[in-house]
Amino acid sequence: MDVPAPHAGEVVPGLWDVLIVGAGPAGLSAALTLGRSRRRVLLLDGGPPRNASVSAGHGLLTRDGISPQELKAAALADLEPYDVTVREDHAREVRRVGECFDVRVGDAWQRTRVLVFATGVRDILPPVPGLRERWGQGVFHCPYCDGWEHEGRALAVYGSGQSAHHLALTVRAWSDRVTLLCDGEPCLTPEQALDLERVGVTVRTQPVRRVSGGPLEDAPVCVSFVGAPPLQVDAVFLAPEQQGGSHLPAALGCTLDGKGRVTVDGNQETSLPGVFAIGDMTGAPQYVVQAAAAGMHAAQVINTRLIHAAVHALGAAFHKSPEDGEEVARDPEPHDE
Numbered sequence: 001m002d003v004p005a006p007h008a009g010e011v012v013p014g015l016w017d018v019l020i021v022g023a024g025p026a027g028l029s030a031a032l033t034l035g036r037s038r039r040r041v042l043l044l045d046g047g048p049p050r051n052a053s054v055s056a057g058h059g060l061l062t063r064d065g066i067s068p069q070e071l072k073a074a075a076l077a078d079l080e081p082y083d084v085t086v087r088e089d090h091a092r093e094v095r096r097v098g099e100c101f102d103v104r105v106g107d108a109w110q111r112t113r114v115l116v117f118a119t120g121v122r123d124i125l126p127p128v129p130g131l132r133e134r135w136g137q138g139v140f141h142c143p144y145c146d147g148w149e150h151e152g153r154a155l156a157v158y159g160s161g162q163s164a165h166h167l168a169l170t171v172r173a174w175s176d177r178v179t180l181l182c183d184g185e186p187c188l189t190p191e192q193a194l195d196l197e198r199v200g201v202t203v204r205t206q207p208v209r210r211v212s213g214g215p216l217e218d219a220p221v222c223v224s225f226v227g228a229p230p231l232q233v234d235a236v237f238l239a240p241e242q243q244g245g246s247h248l249p250a251a252l253g254c255t256l257d258g259k260g261r262v263t264v265d266g267n268q269e270t271s272l273p274g275v276f277a278i279g280d281m282t283g284a285p286q287y288v289v290q291a292a293a294a295g296m297h298a299a300q301v302i303n304t305r306l307i308h309a310a311v312h313a314l315g316a317a318f319h320k321s322p323e324d325g326e327e328v329a330r331d332p333e334p335h336d337e
């Protein structure tokens, strides 16, 4: 991914307590808790959430079936009473300046005490014609999100090797009519092939030509093959490759794991003190409720740290009672309890 050249520009006067990059479920949730903690927050809203293509999101407590757009609108409305500025724009560059961070938005730099990345991931779909257009509309990645709506129907799992084998065995729990589409060599061990046979998953190895139909055309999903009759199913499931939603954490120097996800500790803090990462970008489990929980957790850790800084600045400390020992050597945080 291209890292833009350093950019000159004004630093906007005024210091944000926290600047959050990304207004998906993770960023919105962090903004809510920080706003309620009386923090001055800038939330950069760079666009729709990852699941924007689905008509209904599932598995969120009390909001099963809510559309991603409706959920985002409600989350933004929740922020209105608080000192949270929401700006529809992207963070373009980030740099450390002493104890603070500068984030370029448009032509100006915004300075913040704490930086939170909530920039999600990008799904890299296999290059099968018709698949990308149906992502979230007949083609899904997760049976927990979209399995129930297709239970007992004819389903396909696309992929080969271990991940497709595992996904096929999982999807089989929602329907006994599952076909694994290997699109060429299945790359299964003899044991894996036997597993699929035992649970009644059919394996097709013919190259897939294209995917058509589905809700977009008010029709079943149709998988066409090279040199074999087509297959009609209710839905296709696949586990796509993923890429970080933004190059900025790496550009700033945050450590990434072998899969390109930002590494965080138990407090959602990255390898760079004062820089946090939340939601899908830190890896599995990738669900709305999980992203929101990580946002709230990070917000609480950040606020605790800011409280401690303010207390110390006034010459006070979180002294312990004698039975608990002397003043804590470093600031306690929720994760330390």
Ligand SMILES: Cc1cc2nc3c(=O)[nH]c(=O)nc-3n(C[C@H](O)[C@H](O)[C@H](O)COP(=O)(O)OP(=O)(O)OC[C@H]3O[C@@H](n4cnc5c(N)ncnc54)[C@H](O)[C@@H]3O)c2cc1C
Pocket: 021, 022, 023, 024, 025, 026, 027, 044, 045, 046, 047, 048, 049, 050, 051, 052, 053, 054, 056, 057, 058, 059, 060, 089, 090, 091, 092, 118, 119, 120, 121, 123, 135, 136, 139, 140, 141, 144, 145, 146, 245, 246, 248, 278, 279, 280, 281, 286, 287, 288, 289, 291
């Ligand atoms: C097809 C599909 C269906 C799904 N269904 C469900 C479901 O039913 N239930 C469920 O719980 N989960 C579901 N998910 C998973 C769910 O969408 C994610 O777990 C969730 O959206 C993660 O939230 P997030 O805030 O971490 O990231 P995201 O939702 O990806 O939000 C990240 C945001 O950051 C923004 N951003 C990136 N870079 C910048 C930048 N430089 N500046 C400003 N903003 C930036 C992006 O534009 C985006 O708005 C589904 C996913 C897919 C793909």
